[in-house]
Amino acid sequence: MNDLVPGASDHPGTSASTPPSNERMSPDGELTRRQLFERRQRRRSIAIAATSTIVVIAALVILVPKTPGWYKVRRSFFDGDVFGETFPLLLEAFVKNLQIFAWCTPVILVWGMFIAICRNVRTPALFPLRLFAAAYTDIFRGVPVILTILLIGFGVPGLGLTRPYNSPYLWGSVALILAYSAYVAEVFRAGIESVHESQRAGARSLGLSSTQTMRHVILPQAVRRVIPPLMNDLVSLQKDVALVSLIGPIEILRRAGIEKSKFANFTPYVGAAIIFLVLTIPETRFVDWLVARERRRTSGTTVR
Amino acid sequence: MKLVLEGVQKRFGDRTVLAGVSLEVAEREVIAFVGSSGSGKSTLLRCVNLLEPIDDGRILLDGDDISVPGLAPDPIRRRIGMVFQSFNLFPHLSVVDNVALGPRKVLKVDKRTARERARELVARLGLADRADAFPDQLSGGQQQRVAIARSLAVEPEVMLLDEITSALDPELVGEVLDVVRELKSNGMTMILATHEMAFAREIADRVCFLHEGRILEQGAPEQLFTSPREPRTQQFLQRVIDSGRL
Numbered sequence: 001m002n003d004l005v006p007g008a009s010d011h012p013g014t015s016a017s018t019p020p021s022n023e024r025m026s027p028d029g030e031l032t033r034r035q036l037f038e039r040r041q042r043r044r045s046i047a048i049a050a051t052s053t054i055v056v057i058a059a060l061v062i063l064v065p066k067t068p069g070w071y072k073v074r075r076s077f078f079d080g081d082v083f084g085e086t087f088p089l090l091l092e093a094f095v096k097n098l099q100i101f102a103w104c105t106p107v108i109l110v111w112g113m114f115i116a117i118c119r120n121v122r123t124p125a126l127f128p129l130r131l132f133a134a135a136y137t138d139i140f141r142g143v144p145v146i147l148t149i150l151l152i153g154f155g156v157p158g159l160g161l162t163r164p165y166n167s168p169y170l171w172g173s174v175a176l177i178l179a180y181s182a183y184v185a186e187v188f189r190a191g192i193e194s195v196h197e198s199q200r201a202g203a204r205s206l207g208l209s210s211t212q213t214m215r216h217v218i219l220p221q222a223v224r225r226v227i228p229p230l231m232n233d234l235v236s237l238q239k240d241v242a243l244v245s246l247i248g249p250i251e252i253l254r255r256a257g258i259e260k261s262k263f264a265n266f267t268p269y270v271g272a273a274i275i276f277l278v279l280t281i282p283e284t285r286f287v288d289w290l291v292a293r294e295r296r297r298t299s300g301t302t303v304r
Numbered sequence: 305m306k307l308v309l310e311g312v313q314k315r316f317g318d319r320t321v322l323a324g325v326s327l328e329v330a331e332r333e334v335i336a337f338v339g340s341s342g343s344g345k346s347t348l349l350r351c352v353n354l355l356e357p358i359d360d361g362r363i364l365l366d367g368d369d370i371s372v373p374g375l376a377p378d379p380i381r382r383r384i385g386m387v388f389q390s391f392n393l394f395p396h397l398s399v400v401d402n403v404a405l406g407p408r409k410v411l412k413v414d415k416r417t418a419r420e421r422a423r424e425l426v427a428r429l430g431l432a433d434r435a436d437a438f439p440d441q442l443s444g445g446q447q448q449r450v451a452i453a454r455s456l457a458v459e460p461e462v463m464l465l466d467e468i469t470s471a472l473d474p475e476l477v478g479e480v481l482d483v484v485r486e487l488k489s490n491g492m493t494m495i496l497a498t499h500e501m502a503f504a505r506e507i508a509d510r511v512c513f514l515h516e517g518r519i520l521e522q523g524a525p526e527q528l529f530t531s532p533r534e535p536r537t538q539q540f541l542q543r544v545i546d547s548g549r550l
Contacts, residue, residue: 198388198390198392199392199394201350201355201386201388201392202388202392202393202394202451202454203394203405204355204377204378204381205353205355205381205384205385205386205388205455206381206382206405206406206410206454206455206457206458207378207379207381207382207383207406207410207458208378208405208406208409208410209378212409212410216405216409217394217405220396220397221394221395221396224396297438298395298396298438298440298441299438299440299441
């Protein structure tokens with residue numbers, strides 16, 4: 001345990017003189033002084049991390065049930081019977097969320113990219129397009145998503161549209177697409193602007209047109225760079241699909257609300273939260289992995 | 305192929321970078337521009353490649369004025385290759401795809417043929433084993449050779465080399481200069497902006513000393529380097545000699 005004590009032995013220069021007994025250099029000298037030091041540092045970090053984690057979890061497990069309201073909270077949020085009964089219904093309703101997400105995402109990506117490119121247009125004749133793109137992002141980024149959904153979801157069908165064109169699924173999706181493509185457009189635009197001017201010079205000097213340069217040189221680099229923030233927006237979209245429930249569709253949040261009323265118990269909300277997490281956590285990890293893989297593939301720092 | 309510059313002027317704001325440069329480049333001629341930093345060498349090359357519009361004067365390629373404002377630049381740029389100090393390779397494409405992109409999109413060669421030819425070209429520059437690597441996995445010298453290959457792939461009639469060894473470690477300069485020698489022996493018309501005086505002296509048919517946006521003096525390398533007429537040129541060369549670069 002004396003490894004946990006900070007002090008002179010932390011310094012690499014002195015580590016060889018005071019190695020912990022179990023890490024004395026082997027007779028054939030396999031480990032260098034530096035490796036020994038790093039191994040010691042690593043073990044020390046793991047020990048500290050493990051200890052602090054255990055302390056925090058223990059505190060939560062021991063202290064939270066001691067709070068005066070814990071009994072009631074446990075009964076109304078973590079009721080096993082209610083959970084078992086409502087969870088399948090929640091899963092079923094979640095399919096709706098997935099559907100809305102699935103058809104919104106491609107449209108958002110394409111539409112967002114279109115808006116982003118419009119904002120970069122330099123041709124005078126296309127100036128109205130630029131103006132439109134700027135106004136579009138200003139408006140839809142400035143209005144809360146929930147308001148966009150309410151306004152479009154209740155407003156457009158109010159024009160007297162008949163089935164199936166008054167479907168809340170349709171107009172809820174449209175509202176999500178409008179709002180999120182504005183965010184996504186800004187992400188793409190940041191990516192486009194992050195590509196250095198010298199790349200454009202390199203491409204144009206070969207005789208590539210500005211459109212070809214955008215398509216084959218700028219966009220591929222821009223999109224790779226913005227994948228992490230883009231995924232952020234998509235994870236966020238996945239959650240905001242639940243807001244569509246406000247204009248009618250029975251998706252998971254709505255279903256959880258119905259079940260909550262039926263059982264007079266909040267457990268369905270916890271169930272819904274778990275369902276969201278089961279999807280969003282692996283998603284973000286998967287994206288991290290994709291980004292790391294791309295970096296390994298194209299960068300010079302890793303030996304092949 | 306003949307390239308003519310007539311009184312080319314270029315200003316950035318109220319700063320005059322090129323104050324009237326006139327020059328005739330004959331086919332297969334190699335011209336080296338020397339001069340201190342900020343003398344306008346790079347700007348001149350960028351103007352010739354139409355990356356910067358010129359403010360006054362004319363640039364003629366085979367007798368056609370290519371500096372007419374509003375002229376579509378893409379077909380002209382294809383005829384004028386450019387290699388940059390900082391390589392400007394496309395980091396998301398492999399070596400082969402970097403080289404094949406121009407032929408595919410500009411010369412409309414189909415992808416397979418373009419990649420095959422790119423592979424041959426890269427091999428000719430001594431990079432056969434790195435053809436599938438990505439630019440960030442190459443040394444500076446290798447990257448610059450790929451950049452030269454990329455530029456050659458669209459079959460330019462003249463090459464502009466903008467301080468192509470300035471970003472390289474000294475021991476990597478040689479491999480890039482070898483490629484330039486090879487280009488010369490194949491009869492490529494070239495304009496170089498360079499700090500490598502010894503190389504300019506060896507390879508150039510004519511050396512131009514650029515000072516404050518003007519060609520102050522030009523001549524055969526031997527004449528310009530050994531008996532410069534202008535005091536400014538003498539000063540510049542003296543500084544180069546003092547720093548051990550000639």
